[in-house]
Amino acid sequence: MKAYDLVIENAAIYTMDANKTMIENGIIGVKDGTISLLEKQSEDFGCQAEKRIDARGMTAFPGFVNTHVHCFQSLLKGLGADRPLISWLNSSVQPFGVRVTHRQQELAALLACLEALKSGCTTLCDFFYTNQDPELADVCVETMKRTGIRCVFMRTFQDYGEEYNVPDCYVEPVEKAIEDVERLRKKFRSDDMLSIWTGPDVTWATTKKGCEAILEYCLDRKVRYTMHLNETQEDNEMCLRHYGKNIVDLLDEIGFLTDQFLAVHCVNLTQNEIKTLAERGVSISHNPAANLYLGSGIAPIPACLQADMNISLGTDGAASNNTTDMLDTMRLAALIHKGVCRDATAMSAEKVVRMATKGGAKALGMEKTIGTLEVGKKADIILFDPGRIRSVPVHDPIATLVYSASAENIHTTIVNGEVVYCNGVFSCGIDEVQLYHQVMSEMRNIGLHD
């Protein structure tokens, strides 16, 4: 009799594989963090398992992949509300970011990761740029790892910024940034659970020379890279002013547009630019909530999909979203494009679930290990419990997941075969109420609350 570390029985399984395989009453067996059995449940099937979950009435989906977040911003929800990006940055994010302490970074990363796990996210990418104290990055990585979430840590850099009031303490030569990325990569050996990436922050805070140097480093070391791209009009205006070119053209000219590049936002793209990005194999991280919150616009995602681009979803930092809830982002991603296109078929629930799973996996270069439920892939699985007023009755689980679900429907979150969240309890031992009190006490210490 075969032995598994974990067996999930009696679940409806939406694999999200290429054949859209759905098993009405299925069983999943996990060994060493990997799915080694996935089939229809048979009455006489017997197996040994260290842990069994009876998922009767529940639906198993692949865990969500959030490709863009800034963990430290989880302490800034609602601060600087109702302002456009540069004014929002200068009034809330930058003043806090330059003096964030190790303790605050830890609490913020806990908030982001636990909320992510609770809303079905199994892989989270932090886009890190508060580099004034190198140890903050270490605290963030260590805390993310502690929660049991699969992490991609993007240690980005800024080598320019006086025009836009980028704080001096963030600005560093690209060589120093590369040195620190190397330090982190040596200290935290990359494995299936952690990858360390880099990239320039944004056009108006990085130079062409900086982009070229980081590109050379990434291509040489096979490190993937990311950047905020065309989030607002300023991105392109700055580029036109300094280099006389649109940002996409400039990046293409230096060879920056490759399939190792994850472009974040892409709100303002022309049809030609979409064609160029698609031809180069660039993936996009679509962050609809942040783009709406800051009035940046709405990314032309249906056109990007039509051009065969790989699209993933991100929540962005909680300062420009106010949550790190992927279900919330999925719902928005499905709805806004229907509205903008005045066409209910412009986006479907299935396409959105694909962006949140397989699209995210591909955007991170992890499509062979995560993103679908298949034998041989890592066991990143969520169990969706439909038994909530908000989501009942369920006629089509994919539509329910996108349009009616909330985090309270996520019963269990499994990462790499480990149950990291189940029914209100996190396996890392952190209690939600206790965390709430710790965060509020820290906010009082820095004078942000009475």
Ligand SMILES: [Zn+2]
């Ligand atoms: Zn961002």
